[in-house]
Every structure is written in C-alpha cells, then in structure tokens.
Amino acid sequence: MSETAPQRVPLRQFLSDSMLFGVGGMADRLVGFLLLPITASILGSSGFGVYNLYATTSAILFLLCSLGIQSAYFRFATDNKVEGGALRVLDVAVIVAHAVSAVWIPVAALSAAPLAEWLIGVEEPWFVYLLCLRTYADVLGSLA
Numbered sequence: 760m761s762e763t764a765p766q767r768v769p770l771r772q773f774l775s776d777s778m779l780f781g782v783g784g785m786a787d788r789l790v791g792f793l794l795l796p797i798t799a800s801i802l803g804s805s806g807f808g809v810y811n812l813y814a815t816t817s818a819i820l821f822l823l824c825s826l827g828i829q830s831a832y833f834r835f836a837t838d839n840k841v842e843g844g845a846l847r848v849l850d851v852a853v854i855v856a857h858a859v860s861a862v863w864i865p866v867a868a869l870s871a872a873p874l875a876e877w878l879i880g881v882e883e884p885w886f887v888y889l890l891c892l893r894t895y896a897d898v899l900g901s902l903a
Contacts, residue, residue, distance in 0.1 A: 809879060813890070816878060820894040821901075824859050828852050829901035849902065856898045864891050 799807045832852040867874060868891060871884030879886055 812879060813886070817890055817893050817897070820890060821897045824856075824863060824894055825898045825901060826855065826859060828855050828898075832902055852902055853899070856902065860895050860898065864895065867891050 798810070802810055829852070832848055835848045867887055871887035872882045875884055875886045876882045
C-alpha cells in the first residue's frame, strides 16, 4: 500500500492566507466597535443592555448548539481525499445541526415565557423565539 505524502503549503501562501483571514476578522470587530456609540445612543442604556444580553445569550447558545461542527466540517472536508467525501462530510454536518436544533428548539419554544422571565425578567416569549431563530440560522450559516 503506497501512501501519498501530504502536500506542503509554501510559507508565503500560508502567511497571505492567514493575513486575509486576520484582516477579515478584525474588520468585522472594527465595524462593531465603530457602530457601538451609535447603537448605544439610539437604544439608550436600558435598551442597549437588553440588546447586549440578547447578543451574548445568542453567542452562548450558538456555541452550545453548534457543537463545534463547523470546525470539524472544515477540517474533515479539506482532509478528505475520497471522491465525494467532502459532500458526505457536509451532509453529516447539516444532519447533526438539524438534529440538535430539533431537540432544543421545541423545548425552548414550549418554555419561552419562563425562559424569558429568567433571562430578562419579563414574560415576553418573543425574546426566546428570536433567540431560537437566530441561533438556528447561525448554526446553519456557519456551515456555509
């Protein structure tokens, strides 16, 4: 059995790719930082606090619900040398994302009012419905 040696990536290409991803990640954070005073002035202090709580809760839910599947997908899709293997890895990643969502979304939707009361102190279920929708979209979007 002969194994093919892994291809080496030239240092220049590696550095340029890393720089591109770094600039992309920093640009996203820079735009958020620059829009922070505008957002705070429009929403006011209490509205900004609710928005910040919403964004933080959404980020935590994303971490819990995605199970790191996007990192695993990109690792195995690029490592896979089998014909059609990358598509099979994507299929499994999407199935796992849907399976996790099929478990937690109904539970969250059925207990939306108590969860909203616990999270923000108001029995408004729309807050939890939006969190469910955003987290589901983020998990699937992370695979795109």
